[in-house]
Amino acid sequence: MRALTLLLAMGLALAGCAGGDPRVPALQTELAQRDRQIEQLQLRVNELTQSLRAQQAQIQRLQGLGEDRLENVNRVERISLGRHTGGYDADTAAAGSEAVRVYLQPIDTQGNAIKAAGSVTVQVYDLADGPTLLAQCDYPVDQIGQHWTRGLLGSYYVLNCPWTSPPTRRDLTVRVSFVEYLTGKEFSAQKTIEVDLPAPAAE
Numbered sequence: 001m002r003a004l005t006l007l008l009a010m011g012l013a014l015a016g017c018a019g020g021d022p023r024v025p026a027l028q029t030e031l032a033q034r035d036r037q038i039e040q041l042q043l044r045v046n047e048l049t050q051s052l053r054a055q056q057a058q059i060q061r062l063q064g065l066g067e068d069r070l071e072n073v074n075r076v077e078r079i080s081l082g083r084h085t086g087g088y089d090a091d092t093a094a095a096g097s098e099a100v101r102v103y104l105q106p107i108d109t110q111g112n113a114i115k116a117a118g119s120v121t122v123q124v125y126d127l128a129d130g131p132t133l134l135a136q137c138d139y140p141v142d143q144i145g146q147h148w149t150r151g152l153l154g155s156y157y158v159l160n161c162p163w164t165s166p167p168t169r170r171d172l173t174v175r176v177s178f179v180e181y182l183t184g185k186e187f188s189a190q191k192t193i194e195v196d197l198p199a200p201a202a203e
Helices: 002-016 023-065
Strands: 076-081 086-088 099-108 118-126 132-139 148-151 154-162 171-180 186-194
Touching: 076 171, 076 186, 086 186, 099 118, 099 171, 118 154, 132 154
Parallel strands: none
Antiparallel strands: 076 099, 086 099, 099 154, 118 132, 118 171, 148 154, 171 186
């Protein structure tokens, strides 16, 4: 309304200044600028209206799918640790495991391993002493995908977790938690493993 009032006032001013008034060109320029501003505002209003309609349509579609729509989405039911999970030695020149290698499989409702998005925490304990935490590694959701591997033995997230404190016993326990990105649910699994101890220091 203010813009329309201003335009009317300018129109009246132009009509009353039709005698070579030097103010007319300036008023005409300002009037043209106001016209462009109104056009831009109208375009913005149209964009917002279209965006609102699209959002309303999406809400209606989601409501039509029902509250149980996640039941029809391929999601994680549990996680499993592969039988090859255990000590890992990348440096063949030195004796002993340098880390624990975890083969993690998110399992869906059909019993299949899937490359589900999520964050992972790997912890390795010596339960005979404390328990004592020997290693912990965290893998955020934006990095876990690069650890997915497909092979003859199956598909896994392959995760290497180096020691924070070197072990003094071969028998350890690895615990893995997986927080699914889709639902926010947390799944956990643990497994007793064996590792190779480093050679004793020469006396």
